[in-house]
Amino acid sequence: xxxxxxxxxxxxxxxxxxxxxxxxxxxxxxxxxxxxxxxxxxxxxxxxxxxxxxxxxxxxxxxxxxxxxxxxxxxxxxxxxxxxxxxxxxxxxxxxxxxxxxxxxxxxxxxxxxxxxxxxxxxxxxxxxxxxxxxxxxxxxxxxxxxxxxxxxxxxxxxxxxxxxxxxxxxxxxxxxxxxxxxxxxxxxxxxxxxxxxxxxxxxxxxxxxxxxxxxxxxxxxxxxxxxxxxxxxxxxxxxxxxxxxxxxxxxxxxxxxxxxxxxxxxxxxxxxxxxxxxxxxxxxxxxxxxxxxxxxxxxxxxxxxxxxxxxxxxxxxxxxxxxxxxxxxxxxxxxxxxxxxxxxx
Amino acid sequence: xxxxxxxxxxxxxxxxxxxxxxxxxxxxxxxxxxxxxxxxxxxxxxxxxxxxxxxxxxxxxxxxxxxxxxxxxxxxxxxxxxxxxxxxxxxxxxxxxxxxxxxxxxxxxxxxxxxxxxxxxxxxxxxxxxxxxxxxxxxxxxxxxxxxxxxxxxxxxxxxxxxxxxxxxxxxxxxxxxxxxxxxxxxxxxxxxxxxxxxxxxxxxxxxxxxxxxxxxxxxxxxxxxxxxxxxxxxxxxxxxxxxxxxxxxxxxxxxxxxxxxxxxxxxxxxxxxxxxxxxxxxxxxxxxxxxxxxxxxxxxxxxxxxxxxxxxxxxxxxxxxxxxxxxxxxxxxxxxxxxxxxxxxxxxxxxxxxxxxxxxxxxxxxxxxxxxxxxxxxxxxxxxxxxxxxxxxxxxxxxxxxxxxxxxxxxxxxxxxxxxxxxxxxxxxxxxxxxxxxxxxxxxxxxxxxxxxxxxxxxxxxxxxxxxxxxxxxxxxxxxxxxxxxxxxxxxxxxxxxxxxxxxxxxxxxxxxxxxxxxxxxxxxxxxxxxxxxxxxxxxxxxxxxxxx
Numbered sequence: 074x075x076x077x078x079x080x081x082x083x084x085x086x087x088x089x090x091x092x093x094x095x096x097x098x099x100x101x102x103x104x105x106x107x108x109x110x111x112x113x114x115x116x117x118x119x120x121x122x123x124x125x126x127x128x129x130x131x132x133x134x135x136x137x138x139x140x141x142x143x144x145x146x147x148x149x150x151x152x153x154x155x156x157x158x159x160x161x162x163x164x165x166x167x168x169x170x171x172x173x174x175x176x177x178x179x180x181x182x183x184x185x186x187x188x189x190x191x192x193x194x195x196x197x198x199x200x201x202x203x204x205x206x207x208x209x210x211x212x213x214x215x216x217x218x219x220x221x222x223x224x225x226x227x228x229x230x231x232x233x234x235x236x237x238x239x240x241x242x243x244x245x246x247x248x249x250x251x252x253x254x255x256x257x258x259x260x261x262x263x264x265x266x267x268x269x270x271x272x273x274x275x276x277x278x279x280x281x282x283x284x285x286x287x288x289x290x291x292x293x294x295x296x297x298x299x300x301x302x303x304x305x306x307x308x309x310x311x312x313x314x315x316x317x318x319x320x321x322x323x324x325x326x327x328x329x330x331x332x333x334x335x336x337x338x339x340x341x342x343x344x345x346x347x348x349x350x351x352x353x354x355x356x357x358x359x360x361x362x363x364x365x366x367x368x369x370x371x372x373x374x375x376x377x378x379x380x381x382x383x384x385x386x387x388x389x390x391x392x393x394x395x396x397x398x399x400x401x402x403x404x405x406x407x408x409x410x411x412x413x414x415x416x417x418x419x
Numbered sequence: 420x421x422x423x424x425x426x427x428x429x430x431x432x433x434x435x436x437x438x439x440x441x442x443x444x445x446x447x448x449x450x451x452x453x454x455x456x457x458x459x460x461x462x463x464x465x466x467x468x469x470x471x472x473x474x475x476x477x478x479x480x481x482x483x484x485x486x487x488x489x490x491x492x493x494x495x496x497x498x499x500x501x502x503x504x505x506x507x508x509x510x511x512x513x514x515x516x517x518x519x520x521x522x523x524x525x526x527x528x529x530x531x532x533x534x535x536x537x538x539x540x541x542x543x544x545x546x547x548x549x550x551x552x553x554x555x556x557x558x559x560x561x562x563x564x565x566x567x568x569x570x571x572x573x574x575x576x577x578x579x580x581x582x583x584x585x586x587x588x589x590x591x592x593x594x595x596x597x598x599x600x601x602x603x604x605x606x607x608x609x610x611x612x613x614x615x616x617x618x619x620x621x622x623x624x625x626x627x628x629x630x631x632x633x634x635x636x637x638x639x640x641x642x643x644x645x646x647x648x649x650x651x652x653x654x655x656x657x658x659x660x661x662x663x664x665x666x667x668x669x670x671x672x673x674x675x676x677x678x679x680x681x682x683x684x685x686x687x688x689x690x691x692x693x694x695x696x697x698x699x700x701x702x703x704x705x706x707x708x709x710x711x712x713x714x715x716x717x718x719x720x721x722x723x724x725x726x727x728x729x730x731x732x733x734x735x736x737x738x739x740x741x742x743x744x745x746x747x748x749x750x751x752x753x754x755x756x757x758x759x760x761x762x763x764x765x766x767x768x769x770x771x772x773x774x775x776x777x778x779x780x781x782x783x784x785x786x787x788x789x790x791x792x793x794x795x796x797x798x799x800x801x802x803x804x805x806x807x808x809x810x811x812x813x814x815x816x817x818x819x820x821x822x823x824x825x826x827x828x829x830x831x832x833x834x835x836x837x838x839x840x841x842x843x844x845x846x847x848x849x850x851x852x853x854x855x856x857x858x859x860x861x862x863x864x865x866x867x868x869x870x871x872x873x874x875x876x877x878x879x880x881x882x883x884x885x886x887x888x889x890x891x892x893x894x895x896x897x898x899x900x901x902x903x904x905x906x907x908x909x910x911x912x913x914x915x916x917x918x919x920x921x922x923x924x925x926x927x928x929x930x931x932x933x934x935x936x937x938x939x940x941x942x943x944x945x946x947x948x949x950x951x952x953x954x955x956x957x958x959x960x961x962x963x964x965x966x967x968x969x
Contacts, residue, residue, distance in 0.1 A: 074736065074745075076752040078515070078762035080851040082837030083753055083785045084436065084594070088799060088844035090792050148792055190793030190845075306798070355797040360811060404812070411829045412431060412666065412807045413679035 093304060094149030097350065098156055100299045104292035104346060105160055111218040111284030114231035115164025119171055120156060126175030127155030134184035150189050154178055157197040157351060161343060161390070162204070165214035165250060168236050173207075174200035194397045195357045198390040205390065217251035218284025221275045224248050254282025255342045255386040258333055267330040281340035289345040296349025305353045308362060312369025313348040313376075314339060320377045332381065342380075347372070347389035357397045364403035371396045425654065428674040430667040432805040433659045434838050436594050436758070438633055442724040443597045443717040448605045450728045452741050453531055457499050457732025458769040459485070460512045460522045464561040465568045466492030471523060477504045480534040482708050485523050488556070494569045494772075495559045497708040499730040500527040513735075513754050513768045515761040522769070525732070537706040548620045551703060555620070558702035559709045559772075564588055564599075564663075564692030565755065567773040570699065573691070574620050576684040583687040585623035586672055587614050587696055589630040589637065590656065590663030593756030596776040598713040599693050601726040603630065603637035606697055607644035613696030614651055616703050621689050626651045627672045628693070633658040660758065661836040665690045667805055679832050694775075714770060716742050720749035720779040729770055735777055736766040745779050753778040757785065758837040792845035800839035800849065806832045810839040814849050817856035822863065825856045833857075 109116045131151035135142045145151075158174055178200030186192040205212050217223035224244060226234065233239040240246060252260065254276050261271045271277070280286040299305045321335035338344065343351070352358060352372050359368040372392040379388025462468035469486035479485055479498040486496040505526045509519040543551060556571035576582060589610075591599040603610055618626045630638050632655045641653050656662060656671050666677045668690065675686040683690050694712065701707040710731055716739060717724040723743035735752075739745065753760040755776055800810035808829055816824040833853050840849045939947070 074749075074766055076762065076764060076766070077750055077787070078764050079751070079788055080848050080854075081753075081757075081759055081761055081835075082840050082850065083751065083757040083760070083762070083780070084837075084841055085786070085788060085846060086434075086841040086843070088842055090795060090844045093797065093844050144790060144792070150795075188793065190795050356795050358796075360796050360798045360801065361809065408809065408828070409807060411679050411832050412670075412805065413676050413681060413832065 090148045090150070094153045096302065096304055097299065098149065098153050100295035100304075101156055101160065101292070101350060103294045104288055105156075107284075107288040107291035108160060108164075111220075111288060112164045112216055113219075113225055114228045115166075115216065115226075115235065116160070118231060118235055119162050119164060119166065120159035122168060122171040123159030123162070123175050124152060124155035126172050127151045127158065127179050130176050130179035131184075134180060134188070138184065138188070140188070145189065148189065151179060151183075154183070154197045154200075157346075158200050160346060161197065161201050163212055163214040165216055165234060166204075166211050167234075167238060170204055170208055170211045174204045176200075177203045190356055192356060193400070195351060195354050195393050198351060198393045201390045202394060205385065213252075213256070214246075214250050215253050216249060217276070218282075221251065221283055223251055251276060253342070253386060254285055254337075255380060258337075259380075259386050262331055268333060269330065281337045285342070286340040289340040292345035292349060296345060299349060299353075305349065306365065308365040309353050309358060309369040310348040312366045313352050313373045314344070316370040316373030317344065317377055318373075320374065324381070338377065338380070342387035343389035344376070347376070347393065351389065351393055352396075357393075357400060359400050359403040359407070361404055361407045361409055363409070364400075364407035367403055367407065368396050368400065371399065425652070427654065427656060428671050430662065430670045430805055431807050432803045432838060433661060433667075434803055434841060435658070436660050436841075438658070439594045439717070440597045440600065440633070443595070443715050443726055444600060444604075446725050448601045448713065448726050448728060449742075451730070451733065451738055453500060453527060453529065454730055454733040454737055455527050455529075456505075456734075457525050457527065457730060458510050458522045458734065459496050459499065459525070459732040460510070460520050460769065460771060461486050461496060462520060463496065463567060463731075463772040464494045465566060466490065466494070466572075468521070469493060469496045471507050471521075473504045473507075473523065475504050475506055478502070479504060479525060480532050482710060483534040484557075484708075485525075488559075488569075492569055492572050494561050495557065495708075496523065497559055497710050498525055499710040499732050500525055501530055501532040502527040511765060511768050513763060513771060513774060517764045539706050540703050543616055543703050544619065548622065551616065551620050554703055554706075555699055558698075558707070560695065560698050560702055561709070561772050562692055563694035563698060563712060563772065563775070565759075565773055565775060567771075570691065570695055573689065574617065576621070576689065580684045581687060582621045582623045582684060582689050583625065584673055584689075585614070585618050585621060585626040586669055586683075586688055586690040587617075587626065587628040587651075587693055588663055588665070588668055588690055589628055589634075589641070589693040590668055591634070592631055592658070592660045592663035593758050593760075594660075595717050595778050596715050596756045597717070598715045598726055598775050600634045600637050601715075602697055602713050603634070603693055604640045607637075607640040609697045609700045610693050611641065611644045611651065612704070613693075613698070613700035616699050617689075617691055617696060618651075623689065628653045629656045629662075629668050629672050630654070631656055631658045631662060660838070661805055661834070664805060664834050664836060666834070679829060709772060712770070712772065712774075714738065714774060715776040716779075717776065718753075718779040718781075719784040720746045720781045721777075722746055731772060732769045734766070735763070735768055735770060738770060739766060739777065739779070746781065748781040749779050750782045751778075751780045751785050753780065753785075758841070759835060788848065789846045791847045794843075794845055794847055797844060799842040799844060803838040803842050805836060805838065806834060808833060810849055813856070814847065814852050817852040820859070822856055822860050825853075826860065830856055830860070 128151050132142050132146060135145050158178055162171060178196040182194055182196035182199030183192045226241060230241045257274055257276050258271060276282055278286050296310060300307055317338055318335045321338040324332035325334050352369060359365045375392035375395055376388045379385055379391060467490040470489045471486045473479060473485045481498055481501045483498045484495050485498050488495045502525050504523060506524040510522040512518060512520045540546060552571045552574055560570045561567045562570060589599055589603055614626055614628060628651060638655050645651055645653060654672060661667055662671055665683060669683055669688050670676055673688060675688060677683050678685055698709050711728055713726055714729050715726050722745060727742060729738055752763045752766055754763050754774055757778060794811055794814060796811050804810055813825055813828050813830055830853060835850050837850050843849060
């Protein structure tokens with residue numbers, strides 16, 4: 074009698090890459106819903122456009138590379154990149170900005186390196202940084218959050234602006250957009266004002282930026298669920314937030330007039346999205362316990378440096394990409410001792 | 420026994436797996452019918468293969484040695500039935516590649532007649548450990564937990580390695596397998612006594628028996644067999660795969676960590692399986708060689724799962740047929756458990772000393788492995804690795820054939836437990852990559868040794884040629900030197916004179932040719948004298964120069 078032979082182990086666990094990616098995508102929901110609520114239809118349009126671009130580019134590249142398309146699309150990685158990029162982009166960015174970002178993310182950031190698992194840089198952040206450097210004006214098109222006086226375009230107006238570049242009748246671009254809190258702090262401090270004076274601007278809320286604080290809290294909630302579900306490790310997010318918090322605290326205590334509070338930094342910009350969803354991308358992050366701590370702490374440090382002394386209001390994308398470069402080195406030099414190498418505990 | 424037990428320790432990684440042991444432990448241990456034919460591989464252990472002592476046509480008795488051990492790390496093979504040797508030839512053996520290996524085939528006479536004389540050693544406590552080790556060695560006992568290392572060798576770690584603790588492995592952590600469980604339930608006294616013998620042999624201070632807490636009946640039976648004695652400690656340990664791994668179990672029971680690349684004896688521990696202990700007991704107490712073992716037949720495609728005491732050499736197909744056969748949708752046949760066992764292509768292979776379980780699975784139970792996806796470095800494998808390796812890095816390096824790096828990352832500390840492959844979300848057959856890397860490294864090492872030898876030979880040859888040349892040159896030089904001073908005129912004449920004299924002397928010596936009458940027997944001499952007398956009487960002179968004046 075003949076039987077099928079396979080290599081051991083013969084048992085297969087319940088883990089699936091697709092399942093992992095889909096769960097992470099679902100964990101984005103609270104933050105994404107908050108973003109849609111505060112920043113309007115543009116967020117939803119970005120998500121749809123970016124998702125379609127990334128899935129399309131993935132399928133196209135797989136076909137060009139002669140790889141099976143179906144299984145790779147089902148693994149959910151391209152979709153997740155699309156969602157992260159869509160959530161990172163300014164809601165009023167024109168359609169072609171999203172398209173270019175998605176294409177760069179998938180083609181340059183992922184498939185030219187060999188596809189899933191082989192890319193040294195986080196694809197979504199590659200797309201984002203390309204846009205940030207190439208189209209600086211378009212990348213500042215953030216609308217005023219809900220609850221702040223200003224124009225809040227409806228679905229049709231948003232569509233018209235995004236795809237046709239038509240502003241609502243009688244409105245200029247300025248009435249549609251507003252500086253983000255990080256940008257505001259940066260500009261006003263640059264003008265010699267003290268933080269105490271800026272805090273009364275309408276863009277600020279009770280903890281950090283209006284709207285932004287809720288978006289960040291939403292991502293925090295999703296991130297905590299990821300931790301609970303053991304889909305990510307605590308080390309990277311804790312190190313990112315920890316180093317950002319400590320730095321902000323030190324400088325805030327030293328000079329509260331010019332350096333914003335740690336809470337403001339934690340709940341502003343891309344902090345929570347970056348700490349829980351972007352820095353934790355396993356493909357590009359460090360994979361050893363100590364390496365992950367250093368990797369996360371490095372991201373927090375670079376974010377803080379860019380926000381305070383750099384050329385951009387936020388620095389999550391640059392921080393992640395810079396630490397991606399360090400990942401192989403970190404992994405090599407932070408190898409943990411194997412069983413039988415450390416001192417037994419008694 | 421009281422429920423209190425020493426503090427247990429933890430090992431890193433590991434998995435909680437569904438045990439699947441109920442099916443095969445539902446009925447008591449059964450004894451398989453005597454096989455009509457047994458196939459006994461000459462190598463059922465780690466080390467050198469045994470050397471046959473019988474020839475086709477020989478009649479053998481049960482328990483008789485039919486192949487002797489060769490070298491120190493080796494084990495003899497015994498006839499497991501009485502009957503006639505019909506062949507010594509290559510036969511299929513349980514091996515992942517469906518390998519053929521030399522085996523002795525015995526046709527049973529059905530009488531199961533045992534060898535004589537049997538010399539039990541009931542008073543083993545008074546015997547020298549070396550004497551007992553000798554017995555264990557002669558009885559062909561190897562580690563029955565799976566590795567098959569000759570037990571007597573393992574019990575002799577050498578004087579500079581004192582053994583403080585003997586660990587007896589009754590964990591049986593791998594799903595489906597239940598042969599040790601049944602052994603402890605039904606033959607607890609034999610196991611306990613075997614532990615005592617091994618302990619006496621290795622002169623250990625303590626003996627700890629570790630049993631996973633999902634085998635309450637085995638623990639109860641063992642504690643009952645131990646009674647009020649306190650010389651052994653039976654410990655119930657948490658169920659977690661692979662707690663039955665040697666290094667893991669030692670860690671759990673003693674808190675000691677076997678060094679990377681080291682052996683348990685480096686931390687004063689020896690580890691033996693409960694099955695080995697029972698076999699040691701039978702070998703010492705009854706002079707019974709290792710001719711049978713307990714095998715678990717289980718899996719969704721096994722019609723009647725259970726545990727069977729079976730003679731070694733019985734074909735798997737015969738055993739399964741006698742035990743109720745397979746269900747029609749049998750798909751995969753695994754020797755061992757679902758995590759570390761290997762799939763058999765055919766069931767026409769013999770039960771060997773190390774075969775503990777036959778798992779017959781259908782496609783629902785063990786579906787074909789899913790298509791692997793690329794590694795996303797999620798480090799799920801790092802979390803479960805009991806050796807605390809970085810399995811994903813090992814995988815990348817093995818894949819890239821960067822074997823130096825794999826060794827850098829402690830490839831050889833991998834115990835191939837399969838936890839990493841199990842949790843891998845990309846379903847990468849990681850263990851297969853590690854096995855590949857290991858065999859490649861072994862192969863390279865072999866090649867290197869061969870190349871080294873060839874190089875040394877070549878260098879030696881060059882050196883020899885060089886030396887011979889130098890010697891020749893020296894000889895010529897010396898000869899020339901010896902000839903040179905004799906070129907003086909007078910000396911030359913003298914040399915010639917000497918040579919002439921030597922030649923003359925030689926000629927003189929040759930001139931006195933021996934006569935044919937020089938060496939004569941007495942009878943001949945008398946004949947000659949009689950002839951001389953006749954001649955004298957006839958008045959004729961004697962012939963030749965021997966005429967003596969009358």
